[in-house]
Amino acid sequence: MEYRQRRIALQATDGVFIIPSWPEALRNPDVMHPYRPDSSLYYLTGFAEPESILVLTPKKSVLFVRPKDPEKELWEGIRLGVEGALALTGMDATYPIQQFASQLPQLLNEASAIYYTLGSSIDSMVLEARSGQLRKKGRTGLSCMPLHDPTQLIGELRIHKSASEIALLEKACTLSAEAHQELRRIVTSGMYEYELDAAFIAYTKKRGCERLGYPSIVAAGVNATILHYQTNTKQLKAGELVLVDAGAEYGMYTADISRTFAVTEMTQLQAKAYSIVLHAQQEGISMIKPGISIQAIHTHVCDILTEGMKELNLLKKDGAPFQTFYPHKTSHFLGLDVHDSGIYMIDGASRILEPGMVITVEPGLYIPAHIPHPLAGTGIRIEDDILIEASGHRNLTQAAEK
Ligand code: GLY
Ligand code: MN
Ligand code: MN
Numbered sequence: 001m002e003y004r005q006r007r008i009a010l011q012a013t014d015g016v017f018i019i020p021s022w023p024e025a026l027r028n029p030d031v032m033h034p035y036r037p038d039s040s041l042y043y044l045t046g047f048a049e050p051e052s053i054l055v056l057t058p059k060k061s062v063l064f065v066r067p068k069d070p071e072k073e074l075w076e077g078i079r080l081g082v083e084g085a086l087a088l089t090g091m092d093a094t095y096p097i098q099q100f101a102s103q104l105p106q107l108l109n110e111a112s113a114i115y116y117t118l119g120s121s122i123d124s125m126v127l128e129a130r131s132g133q134l135r136k137k138g139r140t141g142l143s144c145m146p147l148h149d150p151t152q153l154i155g156e157l158r159i160h161k162s163a164s165e166i167a168l169l170e171k172a173c174t175l176s177a178e179a180h181q182e183l184r185r186i187v188t189s190g191m192y193e194y195e196l197d198a199a200f201i202a203y204t205k206k207r208g209c210e211r212l213g214y215p216s217i218v219a220a221g222v223n224a225t226i227l228h229y230q231t232n233t234k235q236l237k238a239g240e241l242v243l244v245d246a247g248a249e250y251g252m253y254t255a256d257i258s259r260t261f262a263v264t265e266m267t268q269l270q271a272k273a274y275s276i277v278l279h280a281q282q283e284g285i286s287m288i289k290p291g292i293s294i295q296a297i298h299t300h301v302c303d304i305l306t307e308g309m310k311e312l313n314l315l316k317k318d319g320a321p322f323q324t325f326y327p328h329k330t331s332h333f334l335g336l337d338v339h340d341s342g343i344y345m346i347d348g349a350s351r352i353l354e355p356g357m358v359i360t361v362e363p364g365l366y367i368p369a370h371i372p373h374p375l376a377g378t379g380i381r382i383e384d385d386i387l388i389e390a391s392g393h394r395n396l397t398q399a400a401e402k
Pocket of ligand 3: 256258
């Protein structure tokens with residue numbers, strides 16, 4: 001039902017939306033990368049198979065899917081097929097994917113613009129149908145139908161989470177937060193980063209998470225200064241900090257949590273740096289309510305981090321600038337994708353938060369190994385997932401202690 005309402009919202013536009021699935025990716029001969037459906041296609045259909053294309057006209061919703069194929073299904077698993085997809089999705093019609101090119105010209109006649117993101121394997125079919133439609137009219141001197149990118153329109157739907165989406169996000173966040181607790185419980189010196197990586201996967205998969213939302217970052221010691229480190233092969237040593245940035249998906253929605261903790265015990269200086277990041281994060285979170293802009297949170301967090309960097313004697317005249325120690329932003333949207341859809345600026349101004357949005361708050365402090373400082377080679381990030389509510393906010397990941 002909800003999928004249908006989302007489609008209807010797009011159908012109010014006088015355009016034909018064409019939304020293909022991600023292609024499957026070959027890993028090496030006969031072995032595919034695990035398939036993860038396209039978030040927007042899933043958001044509008046609940047359909048998760050590859051080789052599918054959604055076409056929405058102002059009048060109808062059509063899904064092209066892989067037909068049943070007993071031989072392929074023997075090797076790769078069940079395909080819903082044309083009838084199964086119709087029953088699952090409640091489309092007006094479903095057709096075999098092979099009919100996409102032949103049916104598209106007729107579907108284009110039902111609107112005055114095309115909404116399609118160029119860059120996929122069906123580009124040539126879409127462009128051919130678009131120019132073919134004009135050719136059929138004879139000599140008119142008219143332009144082809146305008147072609148728009150639907151990313152922003154779909155993003156504006158996806159940015160506001162419904163109650164059922166929030167329930168899935170809450171589940172992903174709670175299980176992921178519990179898994180972070182588990183890592184804190186089992187960490188010892190001598191372990192390898194991949195053991196924590198594996199424990200996170202085991203904890204969340206055992207409880208129904210289908211996959212991770214992104215490869216886990218398990219970064220001990222100097223590795224934590226690499227923002228998206230994911231090699232996860234180093235041995236953990238006493239006295240080091242370990243930064244874990246990991247989030248699992250539940251029902252296609254992902255958590256995104258970072259915690260930094262000591263392999264054994266924090267030194268006074270590590271604890272001082274940690275408390276600066278924690279303070280910045282708590283202050284950032286405490287501001288969150290409808291009407292606050294994303295930039296205002298970032299600015300406040302940066303102010304606190306700047307003070308902290310001064311206290312740590314990191315910001316020296318003619319030395320490395322603030323961005324060396326905090327090179328990323330504080331927040332992003334979260335949902336089906338870890339960096340979820342939705343625009344961050346409107347008319348040149350930072351976006352104002354509204355109830356139903358979900359953002360991360362993830363300040364960090366990274367002191368590169370080459371900087372002469374007692375904390376050189378240290379990275380700290382603390383990240384929670386925050387739902388904006390009419391009355392303020394709710395931290396969906398508070399089960400992971402800080
Ligand atoms: N895990 C990626 C990020 O925090 O944005
Ligand atoms: Mn994040
Ligand atoms: Mn993260």
